[in-house]
Every structure is written in structure tokens, then in C-alpha cells.
Amino acid sequence: MSQSPPQLGFGAPYEPQPGVYGDPGQPQPGPYGQPSGPYGQPPQSSYGYPPQSPTAPSGRPQPQPPNRPSGGRSRGRLVGLVAAVLAGVLVVGAGVWFVAGGDGGSDDRKPVATESAGPKQPGGEPRPKFTPAPGADELNKGRKKGEAKVRWVQKNGVDVPAVGGAVRGPWVAGDIVAKAMYRTVSGYSVEDGTRRWSLPLPADFCAAPTLPSADGQIVLALRADTTGEADCDRLQMIDLTTGKAGWTATLDRSGSMDGLSHIAMAVNGDVVTVGRLTRTDAYRIGDGKHLWGRLPGSCQPYAFTGGDVPLAAVDCRKDPSEASTPDEEVRRMDPATGRTVWTYKVKKGWRIDQFYSVDPPVVSLRKDEDTPEPMWAIAFLNADGTFRAQPVPGKENFAVRCGAEGENLDNCIGVAADDDTFYLTTEPAPVGGELSNAVVAFDMRTGKIKWKVPAPRAQRLYPLRVEDGNVLLYLSPSPPGDDRTGGGIMALGPQGGALRPVLRHPASAAAAESGMFEPAVRYSGGRSLITSTRVGADDDEEELDRQTMIAFGD
Numbered sequence: 001m002s003q004s005p006p007q008l009g010f011g012a013p014y015e016p017q018p019g020v021y022g023d024p025g026q027p028q029p030g031p032y033g034q035p036s037g038p039y040g041q042p043p044q045s046s047y048g049y050p051p052q053s054p055t056a057p058s059g060r061p062q063p064q065p066p067n068r069p070s071g072g073r074s075r076g077r078l079v080g081l082v083a084a085v086l087a088g089v090l091v092v093g094a095g096v097w098f099v100a101g102g103d104g105g106s107d108d109r110k111p112v113a114t115e116s117a118g119p120k121q122p123g124g125e126p127r128p129k130f131t132p133a134p135g136a137d138e139l140n141k142g143r144k145k146g147e148a149k150v151r152w153v154q155k156n157g158v159d160v161p162a163v164g165g166a167v168r169g170p171w172v173a174g175d176i177v178a179k180a181m182y183r184t185v186s187g188y189s190v191e192d193g194t195r196r197w198s199l200p201l202p203a204d205f206c207a208a209p210t211l212p213s214a215d216g217q218i219v220l221a222l223r224a225d226t227t228g229e230a231d232c233d234r235l236q237m238i239d240l241t242t243g244k245a246g247w248t249a250t251l252d253r254s255g256s257m258d259g260l261s262h263i264a265m266a267v268n269g270d271v272v273t274v275g276r277l278t279r280t281d282a283y284r285i286g287d288g289k290h291l292w293g294r295l296p297g298s299c300q301p302y303a304f305t306g307g308d309v310p311l312a313a314v315d316c317r318k319d320p321s322e323a324s325t326p327d328e329e330v331r332r333m334d335p336a337t338g339r340t341v342w343t344y345k346v347k348k349g350w351r352i353d354q355f356y357s358v359d360p361p362v363v364s365l366r367k368d369e370d371t372p373e374p375m376w377a378i379a380f381l382n383a384d385g386t387f388r389a390q391p392v393p394g395k396e397n398f399a400v401r402c403g404a405e406g407e408n409l410d411n412c413i414g415v416a417a418d419d420d421t422f423y424l425t426t427e428p429a430p431v432g433g434e435l436s437n438a439v440v441a442f443d444m445r446t447g448k449i450k451w452k453v454p455a456p457r458a459q460r461l462y463p464l465r466v467e468d469g470n471v472l473l474y475l476s477p478s479p480p481g482d483d484r485t486g487g488g489i490m491a492l493g494p495q496g497g498a499l500r501p502v503l504r505h506p507a508s509a510a511a512a513e514s515g516m517f518e519p520a521v522r523y524s525g526g527r528s529l530i531t532s533t534r535v536g537a538d539d540d541e542e543e544l545d546r547q548t549m550i551a552f553g554d
Contacts, residue, residue, distance in 0.1 A: 134512065142508030146501075147486065150509050151527070152193035154549035156535050165535050167548075168208040170520060173216025173240035177549075180205050180220060181535065187243050193551060197243030206232035207263035209272060210411045211306040216241040217285050219272040221263050231260040235274065237285060247288030254279055254294060264303035264407035268310040271335040275303045276407070277315070282335055292338040299329060301338075305410040309358040310335045313409055314343075325351050325369050330361070332385060342385035350377065354402050355409050357417035360444065361385070364400070364412075380422065380444050389447040391422065396440060396452075399427035401462075401518075413521070416463035416471050420444055421494060423463040423471050426452075434458035439473065441496060451496035461490065461499075464521060469494050472502065474521045477510035486510045487530075488552075489523045503528055505552050512547050527553030 136150040143149060160182045169179035176196060178187040183205070186198045207221035219237045224230040231253070237246035251274060253260055264275040271291065274281045280301045282291040294300060301312040312333045317326030328351050332341040346352060346365060353364040353376075361381035368374040380388040403411035414425040422442040428435040431454075438454040439461050455461040460476045470491045477487040486505035493500075503526060505513060513519070513530055522529040532548040 139506065139509040139512060143506040144508075147504045147506040148488075148528075148552045149554060150506065151191075151551040151553055152549075153512070153547055153551075154188060154193045156546045156548045160535055167531070167533050167535060168205060168220075170522065170529065170531050170549075171212045171216075171218060171240055172522070173212055176216070176241055177529065178218075178240045179531070180208060185220070185238055185243070187240060188549070190551075193549065199238060199243050199245060201236070202226075203230070203234070206261075207265050207274075207407070209265040209267040209306055210408050211267050212240055213267050213270060213285055217246070218267065219265070219283065219285060221265060221274065229261065232263045233260050235272075235283070235288075237288060249283065249288055249290070251281060262407050264409060266304035266306040266310070266335075266408065266410065268304065268306060268308075268335040273301075273304045273335050275301060277302060280304070280312075280338075282338065284336075291336060295338050301331065301333065303407060303409045304333070304335060305355045305358050307358060307410070309361075311355055311358050311361060313352040313355075325349055325367075328352050330363055330381070330385065332361075344379075344381055344385040344387065352409070354400075354412050356400070356412055356415040357422075358410070359383075360388075360417055360419055362415070362417050362422060378422075380447065389443075389445060391424070391442045392447045392449065394449055396449075397427045397429075398424050398440070399437075400425065413464070413474075414462045416466050417444070418466040418469070421450065421466070421471075423466070425460075425462055428460055432457050434479065435460070437461060439463060439471075439492065441471075453492055453496050453499065456485075456499075459485070459487075462521075464489075464523060472523060473499075474523075475499075477505065477507075477513045479514070480511070484510050487513050489528055503553060505530075509550065509552075512550060515547060516550070525553075527551065 134153075136153045139150045139153065165182040167179055167181045169177075171178045172190065173187075175190050176187040177190050178185060180186075180201075183201045183203065184198060185201065185205075187196045188194065189196055201220075201222060203223040203226050205220050206223050209218060212218040217237060217239050219235050221232050222234040222236055224233055231251075233251040233253070235249040235251065237248070238244070239246060251260060260276060262276060264273075266273050266275075267285065270285050272283050272285050274283070278300060279294040280303075281293045283289065284291060298318050299314050299316040301314050303313045305311045310333055312331045314329040314331050315326050316329060327348060328346040330344040330346065330352065333339065334341065344361075344363075346363075349370060350365045350367045353366045356362040356364055356378065360383065363379045363381065365377045365379060366374065367377070378391050380390060382388045400412050400414045402413075416423045420443070422444055424440050424442065426438045426440060428437045434457060436455045436457055437460045438452050440452045441450040442448065443450050453461075455475065456478075458478045462474045462476075464472045464474055466472070470493055473490045473492065475488050475490050478485045484507055486507045486509055488501060488505045489503040491500045491502050503523065505528070516530055516532040517535070518533045520531045520533055522531075528551070530550045530552070532546070535546060535548060
């Protein structure tokens with residue numbers, strides 16, 4: 001199944017817009033902030049984040065999360081727009097767009113395989129006998145010279161609803177990697193994957209920041225109750241290092257158009273912002289103090305990016321019920337006070353889609369009203385918010401995967417940037433009978449293509465971040481076959497050239513790696529962490545046994 005590429009590649013050109021100058025801070029290389037810590041846990045910004053990697057799932061189709069409602073600032077329409085525009089990533093495999101971003105975990109309970117042939121499938125045929133998924137020791141038996149070992153494998157162990165369960169995270173806090181899934185938040189050892197703690201939630205989580213705070217604290221949004229689609233209006237602070245619950249708060253509905261069903265959350269220092277249609281509320285993470293809410297005037301931020309450089313998407317509609325695309329702005333703001341540092345006014349009729357990078361600022365924009373074809377554009381900004389350039393796509397078709405669960409605007413993979421170069425993935429295309437993609441580098445000053453490097457046959461490359469002038473990329477494993485190869489972490493220099501292996505995942509683990517649903521990828525210090533972002537199966541036995549986290553490295 002294929003879809004049409006965006007009209008004119010990236011859409012209409014952009015006119016430079018004056019910034020409201022202030023102190024933009026010191027640039028930090030990478031898409032979402034400055035690196036440090038195990039598996040890329042940032043001090044106050046992303047390192048290897050955001051959490052989803054767009055490799056296609058293998059095997060049985062998984063449940064599709066529901067579309068978000070359309071209209072207003074809700075990004076439900078964007079789901080259909082992205083599926084129609086970015087064909088290659090979003091229709092890979094079964095041709096269905098699933099949620100991206102998150103991780104899976106286990107509560108260390110071991111599912112028990114029985115001798116039963118299992119329930120019958122339609123037509124009366126029994127299911128194949130259940131076979132437990134292999135653990136780290138078994139996966140390492142076939143490891144070859146030069147391949148990293150499988151450090152540990154974590155299985156699901158959580159009984160989720162029949163439609164499956166989305167996963168938020170992973171969040172790394174010191175020696176803990178944590179995730180949230182179906183009314184539970186759990187923390188696991190970074191070293192060996194054993195569960196350190198588990199915290200039950202009173203209702204379903206409905207939103208979460210992409211990043212935790214530097215000291216390992218996070219605030220989740222929960223449904224008001226467990227019945228139906230209750231408002232996403234309860235906040236719960238959690239210390240990820242200990243699993244202890246902290247303060248709680250309730251969001252007040254400010255009017256009939258207050259979108260409490262679709263929340264965007266971000267952490268910047270000791271502040272968490274909770275954005276939605278018509279307003280953003282900011283809280284101090286340490287004690288839960290409410291810092292600010294609706295700002296004066298008609299322009300209101302509805303989503304922030306996390307990390308050291310807080311960028312905000314701002315809606316300037318005069319009437320909350322306004323149906324047409326409102327005027328929008330990109331602002332750098334102080335999340336502790338709501339003060340604007342600078343402003344970039346988005347061209348009329350376009351709306352902010354995602355932030356591909358915050359330092360330097362790179363913004364994805366969409367236009368799908370008053371135009372025969374939906375259009376997609378990318379704007380490179382200077383550190384003071386003034387327009388710099390936009391990519392000149394040529395004949396290439398590009399694709400980026402961003403999180404479908406939730407409204408966060410800082411959770412894409414397949415893009416990376418530093419001050420000189422912007423890296424973007426092409427949509428997969430047939431090469432020798434198998435789908436492969438490529439990475440294209442753009443000059444940040446001119447927007448022109450500098451070079452293009454293809455992925456190995458039947459594999460796909462996805463930029464993670466730029467480090468010391470080199471772009472780090474995740475390479476997906478190849479499909480089943482006699483010459484199957486594992487995935488891993490690769491690097492390309494500023495001039496492109498040949499791919500350089502950084503960490504080779506073993507071919508013996510390729511099936512397990514491919515089976516991770518829309519995996520999130522973390523890499524730091526010679527170790528990688530691959531996590532599934534949605535869990536579901538045909539029966540409880542298979543569901544409990546499903547591999548959801550795999551750690552590689554020596």
C-alpha cells in the first residue's frame with residue numbers, strides 16, 4: 001500500500017519573520033538537547049530521545065490505537081494527514097499506522113507453558129503449541145565475533161486489555177529504566193533488567209513527558225476514573241529512582257473548549273507543563289506548586305518541548321471554537337514564568353506539526369486547508385528565532401515517525417541536526433525486492449542537499465542524534481533469511497561516506513529485535529536499549545511472554 005508524497009516535497013517557501021530578541025542560551029548539538037548519562041539519559045534534555053524508532057513490526061498484526069478527534073487544535077486530523085503524506089514509514093508492513101514511542105517491561109513473573117495445543121482459530125484449526133520466547137543466554141549462543149552480547153531481555157508479564165496496551169517511556173533515572181503501561185509504572189535495573197519497583201495507578205495514564213527531570217522525577221496525567229473516556233485531568237508526580245508517588249493535582253476545566261482529552265506534557269528543569277487546546281498550566285515538580293496558567297491575550301501555548309531549550313507551539317485563535325487553522329507561532333519561553341524570549345510567526349494557513357530539533361530549532365509544519373493537496377514543510381531557525389532556511393528536497397520522498405499516543409511535539413525519530421547539517425530519512429522503497437531507505441544530509445545554511453547514504457539492502461537507517469560532528473543512526477535488522485543480520489548503531493561523518501559500525505547487535509537476536517513493536521531506541525556509552533512501544537497478543541500466555549526490552553553491549 002502506498003500513499004501520495006506531499007505536494008512540492010516540503011511545501012511552500014517561508015518568508016523570514018522578525019524575532020522578539022532575548023537570551024536564547026548557548027546552542028547544544030543534537031535534536032533535543034545535550035547528551036549524558038546511561039542509555040542517553042539527559043541532565044535536562046534529550047540524548048537519544050525521543051523514544052520511538054520506525055522499524056516495522058514483524059509477525060502478527062497488533063491493535064491500532066484509536067484516532068484522536070478532529071477539529072480545533074486537536075491533532076486528530078494530523079493522524080490522517082500524516083498517513084496520507086508520509087507513505088513509506090506509516091504504511092510499512094501491514095499498511096497500518098500504529099503508535100510509536102515508549103517501552104515495555106516485565107514484572108519478573110514467568111509465564112508457564114502448558115501442554116495444551118491452545119484455543120482454536122477460526123475454521124476449527126488449533127493454534128500452534130506455545131513456545132516461550134528466548135532469553136539472553138539463548139540469544140547469545142549464536143553470537144559471532146564483533147557482535148555485541150545481549151545483556152538482558154525483559155518480558156512483558158502484564159495482563160493488558162484485549163485491544164493491547166500502549167507504553168510510555170522508557171525514562172532513565174540513574175541506574176533505573178522505567179516505563180508506564182496499563183495502570184502501572186515499573187522501574188528496572190539498567191544493568192541486568194531485574195524489576196526494582198512497581199507502582200499501581202488508580203486509572204489509565206493518558207499523557208506523559210518525553211523526558212524526566214535531571215533528578216529522575218516525572219509527572220504523569222491520569223484519567224479521572226476507569227469508566228470510558230474520562231477527562232485527562234489528574235496529575236501524579238513519581239520519583240523514578242524509588243518508585244514512590246508524590247504530589248497530585250487536578251486540572252480545572254476553563255471552558256467548554258478546554259481540551260482535557262488531549263494533553264501535551266514536557267519537563268524543563270524543575271517545571272512540568274501541561275498543554276492543551278486554549279491553555280497551558282505549569283507546575284513545579286519539586287512540590288506541585290502551580291506556577292502559571294492561561295496567559296493574557298489570545299495567544300496561548302498548547303505544547304512545549306522538553307529539555308534545556310524550551311520551545312512552545314502557540315495558538316493565536318481569537319475564538320476557541322474557531323474551526324479554521326488559526327495563526328500560530330513558535331516561541332522560546334521560560335516555562336517557570338510563561339515569559340516569551342523570542343517569537344517566530346508561522347506563515348498564515350500553516351500549523352506546527354512537530355519540533356524536529358530544539359538546538360538548533362527545526363520545525364515541521366503542515367497545511368491541509370484551502371489547498372488541493374496537503375503540504376508539509378520544514379523551517380530551520382536561528383538561535384534567536386529568525387528564519388534561516390528550509391530544505392530543498394529535490395525528487396526525494398521523506399518520512400519521519402512521531403508518537404501517535406499523546407500530543408507531545410518532541411517525540412520524533414528519523415531526524416537529527418547540528419548547526420551545520422540536518423539529517424532526514426527517506427521513505428522506504430523497493431531495492432532488490434526488499435524495502436530499504438536512505439539518509440539525506442541538508443546544509444543548514446542553504447537548505448540544499450549535501451549527500452545521501454543508502455541503508456544496506458533490506459535494512460533501514462534512522463538518525464538518532466549528532467555527537468562530536470558525527471550522526472548516530474539506528475540500523476534495523478534484516479528480514480528472515482539465510483544471511484540475516486542484526487540491527488545496531490551506526491555512524492556517519494559530516495561528509496557522509498561509508499557507514500561505520502558503532503555497536504553491532506547479534507544476528508542471533510534479529511528475530512527478537514524485529515519482533516519489538518515500533519521499538520524505541522536508546523544508545524550511550526557502548527550500550528543500546530531497544531524497547532517495544534505497544535504490547536498485545538492473541539492470548540494471555542503469548543502476551544505475558546512477549547519480549548518488550550532488550551539491552552545490548554559489553
